[in-house]
Amino acid sequence: AQKVTQAQTEISVVEKEDVTLDCVYETRDTTYYLFWYKQPPSGELVFLIRRNSFDEQNEISGRYSWNFQKSTSSFNFTITASQVVDSAVYFCALSEGASGTYKYIFGTGTRLKVLA
Amino acid sequence: SAVISQKPSRDICQRGTSLTIQCQVDSQVTMMFWYRQQPGQSLTLIATANQGSEATYESGFVIDKFPISRPNLTFSTLTVSNMSPEDSSIYLCSVAFGGELFFGEGSRLTVL
Numbered sequence: 723a724q725k726v727t728q729a730q731t732e733i734s735v736v737e738k739e740d741v742t743l744d745c746v747y748e749t750r751d752t753t754y755y756l757f758w759y760k761q762p763p764s765g766e767l768v769f770l771i772r773r774n775s776f777d778e779q780n781e782i783s784g785r786y787s788w789n790f791q792k793s794t795s796s797f798n799f800t801i802t803a804s805q806v807v808d809s810a811v812y813f814c815a816l817s818e819g820a821s822g823t824y825k826y827i828f829g830t831g832t833r834l835k836v837l838a
Numbered sequence: 839s840a841v842i843s844q845k846p847s848r849d850i851c852q853r854g855t856s857l858t859i860q861c862q863v864d865s866q867v868t869m870m871f872w873y874r875q876q877p878g879q880s881l882t883l884i885a886t887a888n889q890g891s892e893a894t895y896e897s898g899f900v901i902d903k904f905p906i907s908r909p910n911l912t913f914s915t916l917t918v919s920n921m922s923p924e925d926s927s928i929y930l931c932s933v934a935f936g937g938e939l940f941f942g943e944g945s946r947l948t949v950l
Contacts, residue, residue, distance in 0.1 A: 755937060765928070767881075767941045813880060815939070825871060825896075826932075826939050828881040 724749055726816050726829035734835040735804050743799045743832045745814030751775075756790065756797040757815040757826070767813075773797065804836045840865045840935040844942035851949050856919045859945045861931030866911035872904070873930040875944070881930065887914050921949045 725748040735741045747756065758770040771781065773790050781788045785802045801808055814829040841864040851857050861870065872884040884904055885893040893906040907915045918925055926949045931942040 757939065765944065767930075769938055769940075772937055817934070817939075825883055825886050826934070827883065830880045 724816050724818055724825075724827040726814050726827055728812075728814055728829035728832050730832045731830070732833040732835065734837060736837050737806060738803050740800060740802050741804050741834065741836075743801075743812050743814075743834065745797045745799065745829060747795050747797065747814070747816045749795075749816060749818055751818040753819065755817045757817070758788065758797075758799050759813045759815060759828075760810045761813065761831070762810040770799075770812075801834075804834075806836050806838050809834060809836045839938075840867065840933050840940040842931055842933060842940055842942035844931050844945050846945055847943060848946040849948070851921050851947060853922055853949060855921055856917055857921065857947060858915050858917045859929055859931070861914045861916070861942055863912045863933055865933075865935060867933040867935060868911070869934055870908065870914045871932045871934070871939070872906065872914075872916045873932060873941075875928040875930060877927070884916070884929075918947065921947070923949045925949050 727746045730744055733741055754775045756773045760768040760770055771788055778790050787800045789798045811831045811833045813831045815826050817826045818824050843862045845860045870887045873881040874884055875881050883896050884899045885895045885906055887893045887906050887908040889908050889911050903919050905917045928944040928946050930944045932939050
């Protein structure tokens with residue numbers, strides 16, 4: 723069965739600090755997709771990244787970077803030089819299946835507070 | 839991408855009543871998903887709705903409480919039946935399109 727664990731319930735950092743959000747997943751499939759979503763205080767869910775199980779390359783997008791390691795079933799998310807606008811709840815999610823259109827299971831989320 | 843419209847955006851309901859949430863997508867999609875997000879919590883999948891077949895419910899959710907309709911490839915409804923205060927939550931419709939999960943704005947229900 724699918725499972726996503728985000729052990730960090732809440733993290734507080736001071737602006738300009740780097741912060742890493744952890745995500746550990748469980749799946750029996752060899753084909754799956756991993757996602758990160760951001761939910762700011764306004765409530766909408768903002769898609770950040772999708773990674774398939776066959777692509778272990780790390781990815782960087784501006785201040786965001788993602789480290790995918792199949793050996794440890796982890797898909798961690800790092801924000802470099804954090805800003806107050808990064809304050810939000812971040813969800814990691816997993817979708818099994820070759821098409822990636824099977825059900826999406828979300829972790830419990832990590833609330834990030836960036837203090838000025 | 840997919841644009842999803844949900845109605846109502848919010849409602850206040852009385853205990854024991856039922857409310858139907860509508861979800862309209864601007865593209866034809868095979869699967870639609872209904873999630874619940876209780877205050878301060880994560881997204882919990884209620885069911886997956888395929889057009890032309892009965893919805894598949896996750897553990898802890900039953901059709902009598904959350905009946906779902908999926909009459910075509912762009913529309914679905916979720917009914918929250920016989921509501922209690924514990925059903926106060928945000929209900930989200932979502933679709934997978936191009937490998938990404940898109941969400942409606944959510945329907946915030948408050949049950950008194």
